[in-house]
Amino acid sequence: MILRILHGLLFLSLSAVALAEDRVFDVHVHIWEGDRSVKEYLGQVASAGRQVTGFGGIHMAVLGKLEHTRAKNDDLIALARRYPQLMPIASVHPYDGEAAFAELARLDGLGVKAIKLHPHTQKFDAADERVLAICRRAGELGLVVLMDNANVLPGDNQKLFNLALAAPKTHFVFTHMGALEFRFWNILPLARTAKGLLENNIHFDISATSVLAADSPLEEEFVWTMRNVGIDNLVLGSDFPQLSLEQAVDALERLPLTEEERRKIRWQNASRIFSLEDAAGSSKATAR
Secondary structure, eight states, rough: OOHHHHHHHHHHHHHHHHHHHHOOOEEEETTTTTTHHHHHHHHHHHHHHHSSSSSEOOOOOTTTHHHHHHHHHHHHHHHHHTTTTTTEEOOOOOOHHHHHHHHHHHHTTTTOOEEEEOOOHHEEEETSHHHHHHHHHHHHHTOOEEEOOOOSTHHHHHHHHHHHHHHHTOOOEEGGGGGGGGGGGGGHHHHHHTTTTTOOOOEEETTTTHHHHHHSTTTTHHHHHHHHGGGEEEOOOBBTTSSHHHHHHHHHSSSSHHHHHHHHOOOOIIHHHTTOOOOOOOOOOOOO
């Protein structure tokens, strides 16, 4: 009888460990069509035999369309109430002036943890002082800033690096980790040796780029870069609907990483950066 109890406890313990290791957070899910997009995403995940512990649902604001921006942000927040797995990643446009700052404050009051900015799609210059002002304010409010980093605009890496230097209290997640110009980010280990230059506020999602790099001639250098920027600074992303969570997880599994490194990227880092284990769902990210 005692052995049976011990075996049962061991099984429960191992099951808990397995569940913890299987947790996945997908930080990069575009919710273009509201509820329809969420259902399509979750259906795609289920049809692939996967489970997703949580995902970041992204909206991107359009310049000058203030009422539309607010309505779309509200839609995301409402969807998060219907789908507990969804973490709303709202948006403002940095060129919308005081209206953008007002919307940040409103989002903060509603418990939003992150915003998304996209220089190419939203048509702004990441080196513009208005962008810096918005990012600084987001950091003061405890909002994480996701910023596109696919290098489809000239100077993308350099501008984002300087933005992070100028807004040291803001935690950034640069999406795609520079895409095929990821080599630039090997500057970080050197930058960290300069006293007082850099805070630990630069993080990356590896969406899309990891799919390209896995089993490619770039794989070894990509993994080297991942370790140079710091495994603790990396999170998983799919970039749905362009790519799927299945592709993202499969690529991560094929990269020559340790299981501990994969576990951090799948869940643990996002949990820390976005305070995902806050049961109330209302505290801001502490990252750190």
